[in-house]
Amino acid sequence: MQTDSSFTFVLFGGTGDLSMRKILPALFEAHRAGGMLADSGKIVAVARHVADRGEYLQWVDEHVKPHVSKKGLDESAWASFLARIEFVKIDLGKPEDFTQLRDAIQDLPGIRVFYLATGPSLFVPICHALAAVGLNTNARIVLEKPLGYDLKSSNAINDAVGEIFAEEQIYRIDHYLGKEPVQNLLALRFGNALFEPLWRREWVESIQITIAEELGVEARGDFYDNTGALRDMVQNHLLQLLSIVAMEPPHSMDSDSVRDEKLRVLRALKPIEPLEIGKVAVRGQYHSGVIRGTAVPAYATEHGVKPDSSTETFVALKVEIENWRWAGVPFFLRTGKRLADRVAEIVVNFRPVPHSALGASALRAGANRLVIRLQPNETIRLYCLAKQPGEGMNLASVHLDLAFDQFFREGQMEAYQRLLLDVIHGRLALFVRRDEQEAAWRWVEPILNEWQASHKPPKPYAAGTWGPAAASAMLAQHGTCWLEEEN
Template identity: 60%
Template structure:
């Protein structure tokens, strides 16, 4: 990737968890790789009464340990020189004058305003930026998810932000789209005749998409208890991955061509009826248990969570894309906290051969599947059956493994690093468009409404498990099971 042009990047919420855990480390890695222009400045904004030196000490405590072996004292010292801190209350109009004073108002300079704050502050921040002239064409605005609480609030935020900024200035970020393996999904599908003819209902039995986390809600209890897994993960990450799997070949890799095809998938999703919600969705909430042998509390015992909360920390559902390519193919999506292991993957299960020439044990079915692993390590495995050594015709499962870190010796950028650089360069292809986001809300809202109207409480599951038993039952009714790595 080429070095960026000169830039300023402003982190609203610069003292928050996202900035300290993901954003600042990502920029350090880009700096270390020589991808940031020497004239590139980083401004962290926060309400706390601290100065630059205090903030840098916070980075020493919070960021340096996350860098591990990538930490280099000389590189870190150079990187620190880029960083400044500005005390700013996003709700105080007068404070924004200090931002202009610190930045200067150069309409020729690329300035990225990253809103790593609660979504209820988005409108206020954007209106104040516009009021001080920080909405000129070289301003780029990054919005974190979830963008609103439902379709109405999402539309209200998008409309208000759209009054201040043009659509091509708005980068609605989903960091899963920045992962190398997701990019490789497009290459595998559209760059190889081996897969593209098979990528359809005639050859694919079903598809599974999983994002499982070992972590609980940590210090985000207050936020999470008003959000839940469906809004936090399924409406954004999981649906975006589904779009990447199911989209038709775009006419080019131009940003609008790719985003147009993703929107078509979202519009093709079969709407949920009440019967579908009751029979094809599973809602869960973790109880106390153990992760890697260490005891962990239940969700209701977490800080800032209501003791009688019915917020879901797990969702599994069966979706269907109603178009010529995918009609009748089940898409099983699941996400949860306090799961048995941290893993994110897409599993394409191909149909069996038409005639069973060999005796194949049930545990080797389906014989052919493509496993695209997004985390903790990025890889792609193609599973098939092969004859085991010996006289008998005994088959066993084998796979071809594309391990990115082993095969490609080039440096691998973190998803946030990739996306931050894309924003500075002005590349929109890996970010959600307004109509995409609205359509995602249109699809998930009936699930939320049915859960509320029918009083569907989350089913308990033990921390360290794979979620409620009903999740396995969802797949067993279709005659399949969740993928487990061999």
């Protein structure tokens, strides 16, 4: 893809973990692919922990290279990428320092992209400082999650940022929306006559959406203990995936058409009443256990975590959508840390045939299912029944694969790479609009409030398992189970 779109990409938090692991590697992949980034495009890193450009480039060489794909990596490509990078030393707590940034970029061509890879407490001060030196025009600003602690604090941030940047300048990023299988889900649904007639309550029995992590809180104990899994993962990632799965066909793939349909799903979520929360919401916290042969500590003993913490590291929810297409279909959402495997997937369970002339085996579990795997390997797999070779009508579950790395010669685009290119080119469809975010907070807040008011501790689960038994029991009440339990 060729582009003449010049840009100046300003990266706040330029020495941070997110910049090193995701943002700069994604920009490098776009750079070495050729033609995706304008030759005149510049990357300006902002930080205070290194002295000058030379020291920053050494930092990048040491901390970014390990996260870059070695396939096709050569020193000339790396050297030309480093040539794009400039550095400005700024203390973000000193608004007067922003004059140095203005002087450094005011003569650079193209759109300005300000990526705030910082803590949310710095979002508003940075925006005010940018406006004070006139850098809020001809600009786009990217906000990382979490955007607030609840609806009130989220609105406060959005109000403050919205006074400085127009809504069409604000890109609230959710990297799960940039993953290839999520894009292909839209293509499968809206580009093929096979799936759309089946994508409704008459033919779908239940849907599961799981984001599971093997890792614990790592070095983020202070942050995580004041956040928890419901705020960190459900309010944004899981509800965004849910809205993509359940949305109506948009008029077109332009940004507002797609986001209007996602918003309708979020507004149609059935409110969970306080008395029902214990039946349809499970919260857990990991204790010590073993993952892949390695003993790991309990959450309460992690660095930065209060010993008596009641913060949840696991959430499972039964969700319903009150609209014509999905009424009565349960959506089961699940996320957690220190689980048995690292996996993110969407499982669409279709209803069995109403009558089987082929015997009871035609009603077996494992058939009539679509599994969209987001990580670690990105695939879409359709399960159905076929006759086993040999005598008799014996059926077996088989699958049809869309394995992107095998079917398409060109390499897959990593989520952050796609989203950063969309920011540079002004494409908003894969970013969260403010009204979407507000609708998600409104639905989540009663659960948060009830958990806080009840003072009940999270249910314990051993690290290396799939979470509390109550999460499995919740599905069993509906005659189903999580995918890994069936296998």
